[in-house]
Amino acid sequence: MGNPLKRAQSPRNLCAQVVHELGNRILAGDFEPGQPLPQETTLCDQLGVSRTVVREAIKSLSAKGLVQSRAKLGTLVQPARGWNYLDPEVLQWQLQADTSGRQLFHLTEFRRTIEPAAAALAAERASDEELQDIADACDDMRRNADDVDAFLVADLRFHTLILHATGNPFFAPVANAISVALESSLRVTNRQPADNRTSVPVHQKVMKAIVARKPNAAQAAMRALLNDAASRIDRASKKT
Structure with missing residues (x-):
């Protein structure tokens, strides 16, 4: 062969x-x-x-x-x-090699540090067009809650749009890491449409705070969203 x-x-x-x-x-x-x-x-x-x-x-x-x-x-x-952990390929290889779930924990911890601040900055700085894109991505999540793959695509777009809406170019490489982390996380926590439906309102709360240009509320909502994600990962890991 x-x-x-x-x-x-x-x-x-x-x-x-x-x-x-x-x-x-x-x-x-x-x-x-x-x-x-x-x-x-x-x-x-x-x-x-x-x-x-x-x-x-x-x-x-x-x-x-x-x-x-x-x-x-x-x-x-x-x-x-x-190693360049923000490189998408390095992250993907590491997640594939990780049998303990430790890497996903580290990535989620990283997200909990970065994304609440990004949400606050997006609420302050996003253009009207960027706000509309974030709202559209959130609506796509709602409409595709029963389609696991389509929901994943919309969820990835929602989070990366927020990072880019900060207006800070240093968040761009972080968006790559977030995408890899989020995809791995969702494949653990959102395996069924019911999981997606329960997470939609949490994302809507983040979106509404950003669109309303309320930085503190956006930061708190994103922190709550990621705390929920971390809890889901912990529960899912205990079942395996």
């Missing part, structure tokens, strides 16, 4: 697949921090790709903070504290 990477046609696709393969293995602990990756020629043989593809993949992993190439030492896996 041939290597699946060999079936890809373009070098760009091949590089993305190698990045995905190695990133997953690093986050899964196949390569420990301080340990070198296999030599370039070995990776070429194992993955069935050219040296050019391997080198480009290593550059991508280095940009994510996962590895660093050093003369005479090879390409070393870096300590976890240097």
